[in-house]
Amino acid sequence: MMQTDERHRLSSEEFVGWLRREGERRYHDRHPFHVLMHDGNLTKAQLQQWVLNRYYYQSRVPIKDAIILSKSEDPGFRRTWIQRIHDHDGDREGEGGLALWLRLAEGVGLDREEVASFRSVLPGVRFACDAYVQLVERVSLVEAVASSLTESFAPDLMSRRIAAWEKHYPWVRADVLEYFRTRVTRARRDSGMALEFVCRNATTYQLQERCVAALIRKTEILWHLLDCLLPGSAAAPDGTRPAP
Amino acid sequence: MMQTDERHRLSSEEFVGWLRREGERRYHDRHPFHVLMHDGNLTKAQLQQWVLNRYYYQSRVPIKDAIILSKSEDPGFRRTWIQRIHDHDGDREGEGGLALWLRLAEGVGLDREEVASFRSVLPGVRFACDAYVQLVERVSLVEAVASSLTESFAPDLMSRRIAAWEKHYPWVRADVLEYFRTRVTRARRDSGMALEFVCRNATTYQLQERCVAALIRKTEILWHLLDCLLPGSAAAPDGTRPAP
Numbered sequence: 001m002m003q004t005d006e007r008h009r010l011s012s013e014e015f016v017g018w019l020r021r022e023g024e025r026r027y028h029d030r031h032p033f034h035v036l037m038h039d040g041n042l043t044k045a046q047l048q049q050w051v052l053n054r055y056y057y058q059s060r061v062p063i064k065d066a067i068i069l070s071k072s073e074d075p076g077f078r079r080t081w082i083q084r085i086h087d088h089d090g091d092r093e094g095e096g097g098l099a100l101w102l103r104l105a106e107g108v109g110l111d112r113e114e115v116a117s118f119r120s121v122l123p124g125v126r127f128a129c130d131a132y133v134q135l136v137e138r139v140s141l142v143e144a145v146a147s148s149l150t151e152s153f154a155p156d157l158m159s160r161r162i163a164a165w166e167k168h169y170p171w172v173r174a175d176v177l178e179y180f181r182t183r184v185t186r187a188r189r190d191s192g193m194a195l196e197f198v199c200r201n202a203t204t205y206q207l208q209e210r211c212v213a214a215l216i217r218k219t220e221i222l223w224h225l226l227d228c229l230l231p232g233s234a235a236a237p238d239g240t241r242p243a244p
Numbered sequence: 245m246m247q248t249d250e251r252h253r254l255s256s257e258e259f260v261g262w263l264r265r266e267g268e269r270r271y272h273d274r275h276p277f278h279v280l281m282h283d284g285n286l287t288k289a290q291l292q293q294w295v296l297n298r299y300y301y302q303s304r305v306p307i308k309d310a311i312i313l314s315k316s317e318d319p320g321f322r323r324t325w326i327q328r329i330h331d332h333d334g335d336r337e338g339e340g341g342l343a344l345w346l347r348l349a350e351g352v353g354l355d356r357e358e359v360a361s362f363r364s365v366l367p368g369v370r371f372a373c374d375a376y377v378q379l380v381e382r383v384s385l386v387e388a389v390a391s392s393l394t395e396s397f398a399p400d401l402m403s404r405r406i407a408a409w410e411k412h413y414p415w416v417r418a419d420v421l422e423y424f425r426t427r428v429t430r431a432r433r434d435s436g437m438a439l440e441f442v443c444r445n446a447t448t449y450q451l452q453e454r455c456v457a458a459l460i461r462k463t464e465i466l467w468h469l470l471d472c473l474l475p476g477s478a479a480a481p482d483g484t485r486p487a488p
Contacts, residue, residue: 063314063317066310066314069310069313070310075334075342076337078310082329082333085326088319089323090319091323
């Protein structure tokens with residue numbers, strides 16, 4: 001059998017195909033919680049739980065993006081990547097993705113301060129989101145960027161989510177879905193740039209392999225966040241379940 | 245004698261006075277290399293050496309600022325602090341403090357690519373600048389911000405530097421001194437905000453003490469950078485010299 005360290009660097013096409021395959025089959029759009037959500041089968045309390053817990057994930061995003069920024073020696077890369085932090089923090093109080101998420105929280109009937117305090121975040125959700133920040137801290141720049149590539153699957157999920165919420169949860173005011181709308185175009189722009197960077201900078205087979213591993217770890221983080229919201233559903237994305 | 249852990253938190257006025265005293269007497273404007281520079285006693289080669297080596301310090305600044313950004317949980321703080329990264333990286337290729345410094349490098353007769361490559365940076369300069377990044381990584385947010393307070397002494401130094409260069413080194417084109425000009429107002433704005441943050445967030449005497457320690461460490465970093473450029477001058481800022 002061919003040794004890993006003898007493998008040649010894959011072509012960009014093969015590498016992108018590999019990332020896409022591994023990412024797609026583990027992406028959390030297939031998680032039972034998302035299936036319930038999109039079929040209109042979540043209770044109001046479950047939807048609220050999701051919004052509250054997912055806000056902790058959202059709050060980690062500008063932090064992990066600042067870590068990625070600090071790992072780059074290239075002002076050109078930083079000039080592009082810094083836009084992600086602005087997207088979440090906004091340029092003024094009340095603007096940006098985090099503020100939009102808090103508006104969503106109010107829209108589903110949650111108390112804004114309660115959500116922003118992280119007081120009621122589930123322990124497992126906290127572990128998973130903190131693991132994302134730690135992953136990005138630990139790995140090389142190209143692996144950290146690769147871990148963000150789940151975004152390339154986000155636009156579809158966002159579009160389906162908007163349609164599902166408008167249909168099944170009409171008690172949620174349509175204007176609080178604004179965050180999901182902004183993500184459709186931004187996730188497309190950001191993941192395109194990230195994929196191009198990863199292809200250019202994963203210059204050996206070993207690095208390509210580590211990028212795929214980082215992306216898989218990231219899908220596990222997103223997946224586990226939903227596991228915590230649906231106890232008993234803790235199957236791995238590939239269908240295996242932890243031994244009882 | 246009163247135990248450290250029994251000390252009460254100092255008033256903002258006392259604390260600011262302490263930071264100012266410790267910072268001022270160790271600030272690198274008193275370093276023999278800067279004295280030579282401002283008296284017009286540096287050779288062209290020495291001035292070039294300074295510009296080349298100091299660029300490594302400049303290049304660490306947006307990196308340490310991104311680390312500081314990643315340590316904050318407050319979008320409001322991040323919205324303000326992120327401006328520092330824009331100041332150095334610019335919003336477009338060729339803009340920002342790093343690009344201005346490379347223009348300064350060309351203005352003193354250096355090769356831009358050589359400077360940007362860091363190839364000829366002195367080992368001690370690299371150690372000191374890397375120690376700055378590591379310090380910011382290791383300490384708490386308020387200490388990391390305190391370490392930036394050397395900036396409150398920068399506007400005076402910048403003004404004196406511009407005057408000295410125009411008088412003593414007329415072979416350097418005045419327009420390449422633009423970076424120093426931008427720093428006069430920006431360092432004033434930034435250090436005012438940082439001082440206010442440190443006063444508000446150093447909520448115990450122990451934290452105030454650690455902030456002073458971080459500022460002192462930072463003055464040592466700036467001081468050592470100049471030591472490396474003037475071998476034999478390696479006295480500590482307080483006048484003591486390492487044993488031979």
